[in-house]
Amino acid sequence: MRGRKRMLEELDQDIRDYIERETQDNIERGMSPEEARYAAMRKFGNVTRVKEETWEVWSFVWLEQLFGDMRFAARTLRKSPGFTAVAVLTLALGIGANTAIFSVVKAVLLRSLPFKDPAHLVRVNESVAKGGRSPVAYPNYLDWRAQNTVFQEMAAFGDCEMILNGKDKSDRVDCEQVSDTYFPILGVSAILGRTFTPEENAVPMKHAVALIGYGLWQRRFGCDPQILGKPIRLNDYEYTIIGVLPKGFLGYSDSAEVWIPMMMRDAAWPQVAKYDYLHTRDIHFHKVLGRLKPGVSLAMAQTQMETIAARLAKAYPKENGERGVLVTPVSEDYVRSFRAPLLVLLGAVAFVLLIACANVTNLILTRSTTRDRELAIRLALGAGRGRLIRQFLTESLLLTLGGALAGVALAYWGLDLLVSVLPVTFPSFTHVRLDGGVLSFAFALTVAAALLLTVFPVLSSGQTDVNESLKESVKSSISLRGRQTGRLLIVSEVALALVLMIGAGLMLRSLAHLLEDNPGFRPDHLVTLRFYVPYRNFEGNGRNRFGPELAERIADFPGVESAAATFVDPFLWGGFQRGFTVEGHAAISNAEADTVYYQEIGPNYFHTMGIPLLQGRDFSMRDSISASGTVMVSESFAHRYWPGQVPIGKRIKYGAADSTSPWMQVIGVAGNIKYNSLRQDPEAEPVIYGALLQSEVIINMSLVVRTHNSPEAMLGPLREEIQRIDPAIPVYNVATLSERMRKDSAETRSYGLLLALFAALALMLAAVGIYGVISYWVTQRTREMGIRLSFGARPRDLHRLVIGEGIRLALTGIAVGALGAALVTRAMTSLLYGVKPFDPVLFATLAVGLTGVVILACYIPARRATRVDPIVALRYE
């Protein structure tokens, strides 16, 4: 661009020359010199603008203008520090909240999984009626694997708790039993030794080998480099360690530390060895993964798998008749429960940012009305509309950038707090932090906010009348459009705040329902401890007496009122489902059987838990393996299968009507309780209580203990007492029932509190914003108020005038907000409990409260205006 500078320097001369010549021509046409010059100037046009447009031809102009605009904007903002501070702070709150929530969303919902090419990794489940999914029967997995052409490879695994037997003490570890294809399909190899070979997964009980996780290797074996070939005892069976897995790898279950070949299952659980899971299609235990071939989509895989499942359903109608197949991306397994609440939170902070933008827009507008003269002068001097828009945009951008800087700082400091407030246990590989992606998001928000902030000032500058604005006297009038914008801002702030308040209200009401609804038992003074029953305790006649006898001994412990054994871990694991038949009742479908939970309990369970015994009697130590089969049911079970009849003496059995299981007689009916979660509807999920003393397959058990005094103080002593009785028994999952229930409601609580926090922020911002708009209007009408007052209007009338307008706008906003909430809160359905997304009482209460806030925000400026002496008001200018 050598010529550029020279060209521009000479442009002035050239233009002068041009006008000179035109003048000359005009004189020759017979005009007077003055007239000729004037005509020439008029014909040429606005010299300044022509020069500007010519300069713009020479590229970098826009950049120069940008710098110019920036300098100008910075100067303007510096001149009104109050405005700048309020605007930047408001935007900082909005952008900060969005940045913080987005960093959680990004880490949890958009993160990459710690597996090779997770996009092509899918989970394959059996599907049952009503969209439910179930684990997979091993023979089905084998058939799928043999018959499909859509997967490069498939793998099966199961996860469970195991006991790592030690010399002095035993520990509980999470374990996965896996097929040999499991590690290759995840793309994970051992850092020491190797993973499993196909031979190790070909023959049951032949290869007792194990892999251990990095953490366990470090913790238990001191990073021993000679670890390969050494023994490890799991559930009283010895394995040889053949490999160590990389640091951070915890398996698909994200908690495993030990892996054994799938064929070693009988060694891990000799108690269930008699169930031939390898060849039985009605034990649904395995989790199945598949890796899609290149070019095969999820839908294609689903289609082919459905064909295979249909074929299997035809071949094995009894076991597979109701079973289909469901192929889903693996990310769903990690994301599903977080998606709805996190998206709701993200929506909430977006609303907060919108309200913040509305407030700052109002600030800008208020200022731009006083800047009308400046704009008019610039327009008169030949500034194009485009230039003015750019100027506005630059100013907004500077403000939002300031807000973003402060907001990101806020998010940085607040992030740890946020993560600690969020009760959810995110997967181990989730790292919530402000990374490049989050910062890009914050920057995109900043630009979007700047654009939003530019829209209204540009629209209202469109009507700046150069002549009018340059006249002194009109400076205090608000334009019609200015007023309309103000109204629009109030209505939208009220609407947005109401939606947020309703969202938060729904969550808090759900929380209240969770905490207040009767769980069916007395949770105070209850302690639960889980322990593992060593296999030796199953041998001989001692079988199954271990848990109930331990409960009897603990019941004698000082401070204990009563104790009982159960295989359920309250609010963590609610038992399992199994097919059953009710005598004299039509066959029960698998889908229906899946709603019924099977729990085994020892004597005294109902008394200890505080569950009312409605009919019949409780189990006693006499209901043993040698006695005839007895069973108890929950009230909802009795309602469902024997409505209006006496359930005592009725008979049920496991499996189909023709199965070899013995009939069992109902001896008692207990009240309904919640056992899986506080959100559970016990009426929809009845329970069959079996007697632990007649059980066959118990490995892990819990004690529930009712204490006389503080249950927290009993946690340690009870644990020690059990280990004193048998040091080889690991005791874990020790907690009070109240704590369990608090944890169960913790997600609802913290999502609710976060929503309430954002709603409060929104309400505060909206109140400040409405106050700002009304104050401005009132100030602009000081003169009018003075005139009214001097003509005898009472201050009360004037208050009514202002507040009336406020209420009208608030009502419009509330109507819009209620409509919006009715649409938006449906997204929250899965988070709610005990309330409907559309809750008229809540809507009405919050609407009234919000109107009150609006009235207050109108009253304060109105009162200030009417306190002014009419004379002063009339002089006010």
Place this chain on the structure above:
Amino acid sequence: MSTKEERERIELLQGTLDLLILRTLLLGPVHGHAIAKAIELNSEDVLQIEQGSLYPALHRLIKRRWISAEEGTSENNRRAKFYRLTAKGRRQLAVEMRKWNKLAGAIARILRPSELEGQP
């Protein structure tokens, strides 16, 4: 000023001005005012250069190196800036003219049938 009625004047289409400037300079280097005058005279005052559009156009052409500018002395011995067609500009003019003819021909072909319809 002009003798023609204002309404009969046609404002130049975007881009057409570039073509006309190039065509005018084909006859030899001239200064800015002469270019404007030549366009108006040669079109018998039908075409009018829009207020202030000449200079941005000239500089656009300079930037594309289709014309160049140089100091010179005009007929009455005054210093003035002369604009001259470059070799590149000459080639561009040929291209632009071919394009224009094609466009004009196409429009004419579309318009002609309606002219015929209007005749008895």
